[in-house]
Amino acid sequence: MSSAAGEVPGRFGLLASALSGRALEVVSGAPGEPAWTDGARVFVDANTSKCDQLEALAVQASLLAAGSLEPDIARSLSRRPTLARRYLAIEGHRALAANAELLPLPLRSLVDWGVAARGDSPAASLALARSRESIPDPPNRFGVIRARHLLASSERRDGSATAPDRVARARLDHARVELELEEEDDGAAVDFSSPVGGSGALGRLLQRMLTSVRSRDGGGPPGVGAALQRTRAGTRRGSPAFSTANAGALEDAAADARGTRYPEWDVHRRHYRADWCTVHEVGARPGSGAPRRATDARRLRRSLARLGTGLDSCHRQVQGDDIDIDAAIEARVDAMAGSMPDEAVYIASLRRRRDLAVMLLLDISGSVAEPGATTATVHEQQREASAALMVALHDLGDRVALYAFHSQGRSAVHLVPVKRFDDALDDVVMRRLHGLVPGAYSRLGAAIRHGAAVLEERGATSRRLLVVLSDGLAYDHGYERAYGAADARRALAEARRRGTACLCLSLGASTDAESLRRVFGSAAHAAIPRLEELRHEIGPLFRSALRAAEVRRR
Amino acid sequence: MKPRGARLDDATSATRTRPYYVPVGNEEHVFQAAFRQGLSIVLKGPTGCGKTRFVEAMAYDLERPLITVACHDDLTTADLVGRFLLRGGETEWVDGPLTRAVREGAICYLDEVVEARQDTTVVIHPLADHRRQLPIERLGTTLEAAPGFCLVVSYNPGYQSVLKDLKDSTRQRMVAIEFGFPPADVEETIVAHEAGIDPKRAADLVRLAQAIRRLERAGLREVASTRTLIAAGRLMAEGLSPREAAHAAIAGPLADDANVTSGLVAMIDAYLADTTA
16 A cells, blocks of 8 residues: 555545545555455556546445445355355446435445346346346446455454454555455355354454454453563552552551452442452652653633633622622722722632542553554553543643552552642653553552542542543453443442542543443443544533532532 | 623514425424424524524414524523613513513523533523423512413534433423424425535536545544535535635545645535536
């Protein structure tokens, strides 16, 4: 893929999405190759004319919209290129005709209504294609159907049980060259009817992709790699770096050595396991090198400025809801005495007072080290986002703390205070943030409980907001997905009942955003594909979370 | 001194002809029935789909004055109900827009009511249910709503599905009328009429909008509303080419992101001609 040419078809992504009724990207395919789609992307030749590109993607997008490329159809087309061609010659016209209302006028001339009228469903077109009737080849600009790619991508989506899986897709990009090489010998039998895998080269590749994305679907104890990560966690033990402004330092230190215990909700038995998890606050190791300042903070600040302000009654205002009796009497006395009265005699209730404490919880389990949709890893994106949020909120005068969390079983849930509520926001904090190394697992419920407890104890404001930055549902030893989801939901319910607003942000390649959305509730979760979009989402999200908490507090 | 923030306009005094509104379903019947029964009405629908115009047309049909308040998040109870001002040595009570509507028996339209502070929206509760009363705390009186008073609020449930927090207690006092974008043929008529362009060019604009609306799930926060189409049409009526008009009136307002904008521009170029003919 030449990058210079690749930019040309990319701008048709919106058009392709509109025509197909699903999120569809347009990327440039190999030069001289007819257009094709894998269900998530359309590959068109960037060297052809704009008109040809449009026609090709209109055909491919319409095929997707008309359901012509569903897995059961694709399965009967795979390894049968002649049948696929005949099918495309009929179904292409049918799909275009079905989509004709949406097509731009110039593209409607593509439709051969005579052919389109011959079938009324993909199955009918397939039956026609299978018949002995002679069917002219589809025009070149229709492109081709690559059934096995369609199957591969749909299985990839089903297999990982998530919406468009960007990580896997990014990997697919690298793998595509390899795939195409292998595809040349079309006769080679690769069994695709078995879910994820098979024995062929493509199957192996798929397996590799799937397992490397995340191997947490099994529900079994996550085993491999634990030893390696444990050593990393071990180096972090008991550093003396948490002298806070707290007076009872001795007592605190003792408590920290033992850790704080929290219950955990056992969804299977429907009761709490008392003192089940032990949370340790472990000091962060500052990273080396000059930390970058948070770039997006200034723009975020604008979105956040109106949040979390308390109503203040301001006396002696020029306008307001009520008359300030004292000022009014003074003004009257002044007037009677013959001097110039002050006209500022009203009481206005204005939002001025900052009244918000925010706890940012940053997921640094091993999964966030995966590369994201762009070149940056999820961890890097989450780190940037949390830095930007921290700086923006701090600049606005809110109380803000940032803790990172990961865990290694229930007795070792580690929370790393990057910035405590009373810490100054300085380069040390930034260096600590950049020194975080993702690893191990995560036990979201315990992290939320501890975060909420610290927030309530040290936040010292009436409005409290807990923000979790995570890329997917946690798993840990004895903390499989369904159990973990139930526990996290329980922990959120506890915090919300005490009037703490909770929400969750998933940045970048959120392979598992859907399950987080179910845990946090759709109104308190946002999947943010790119960091720049954070500032659009954050205002309404924070506002609605705070409002919900306010209603509960009353 | 003017009440802060509230925007008032008396539509009836200025309007002689019926504001142009094409019914899509039974919304006019529902509105008139609710009006006659003294029920309050909530209009739900995306921005720019004709909610405000609908209320104007209804106020004209029912021959009631219309008082519109654009809600914002600093709107206080006093902004709606009224407040004391000092004039010379005397205090003087000045009615707010809501109180005026209650006294005169006007239709009071609170636009984008979720934007208002929640402590503000509760003042409409006694008005919105069977009591039809407005207690004015500062005066120590309770006003009975004059016949013909009708409370209409609008809100846009689509704002990211996040701000969906009109309180249940407010919501359940209302009769709801749902709005969507009109079907293609109706929308063509509306765009052609409002912008004064020929139906064929209106049809092109509507087809473009239909395509853009399919993108709602694909990362676009807001889609092209009927209002943006009319704006584009009006630019075309001034002699701009369809593409220029759509770039200015549709692509620009919908997105700030350079990638999204260039995607929209590509769509516009595919759907619309670049000649003025």
